[in-house]
Amino acid sequence: MGLMQQKPARVRILDAAHELMRTVGLARATTKEIARAAGCSEAALYKYFPSKEELFVHVLTERLPRLLPLLGRLTVEPGRGSLEDNLTQIARQAALFYEESFPIIASLYAEQQLKRKLDDTLRTIGAGPHVPMRALDAYLCAEKALGRIRPDADTTAAATLLLGACVQRVFAYDATPTGERPPVDAFAARVARTLLGGISVAAEPARPATGA
Structure with a gap:
């Protein structure tokens, strides 16, 4: 003490x-x-x-892995680094953020009144689980404007897929024979490569997976 x-x-x-x-x-x-x-x-x-x-x-913004500052920086500076490296960074940070935040918020789904109160508070201060998705969508849109993402790519769907995969990593592997989550670095790299296969332009193809 x-x-x-x-x-x-x-x-x-x-x-x-x-x-x-x-x-x-x-x-x-x-x-x-x-x-x-x-x-x-x-x-x-x-x-x-x-x-x-x-x-x-x-607690989310000051004690957990920081996702929004990374997304904000990339949105302000689109075109820096490779898309694959940037999306790998995002996936890694998102995976770590959800890994630490999920045990905190899981109990809310059994307390709907408290969850509604929290949702109201988050809306009032402009926070909530939708904010990272919108921030990632904004980054992908900025990259699309630079021609590094296909003009017909659905950036909202892409953002949802990447962050959704990171959420799935938190609990989807508990029932597997080993009960172990994929190592975060290899997981982030695979998610980024797979997503790029659907949205990147031919000028910057995703590097082939190495079986990580």
């Missing part, structure tokens, strides 16, 4: 919220328990975060 108390209160609250949300889920992580774990009062918690929903958003 002594080491934790040396941290600023806001940092302690975020650390405690991240740990509790990760271990017991968002629905069961109460502000009272978070404040206790952070070594502060609920009043102090609300000084920094007006609601549990907004605290959750800050």
Whole structure:
């Protein structure tokens, strides 16, 4: 506790919220328990975060692998690097983000009232699970404008396919004989190559898979 108390209160609250949300889920992580774990009062918690929903958003943006900054940078600077490398970066970061966020949000689907409240909060502050998809769509559109993606490519569908594959990696492999998820680097590379096979122009074909 002594080491934790040396941290600023806001940092302690975020650390405690991240740990509790990760271990017991968002629905069961109460502000009272978070404040206790952070070594502060609920009043102090609300000084920094007006609601549990907004605290959750800050946990996502400050404690989990950061996806939106990467997408924003690529959208501002389309044409830099190869499409395959860029999409591999995105797939890797998305896979890591969903791997850490899914245990936090999974419990919400058993608490529909709380989920609706969270959805309302996210809409109010311009956040939500649709935001990365729109950001990736914007990046792909920027690349299409530069001629690196086929003019008839459906960028919205492509964004959905890439991020959807990353979500599937979180839970779809639990029932396999090994119960192991594919290693994130090899997974990201394969997803990027496969997606490029459908949207890239002939001038920049996807490199063939190596069986990773």
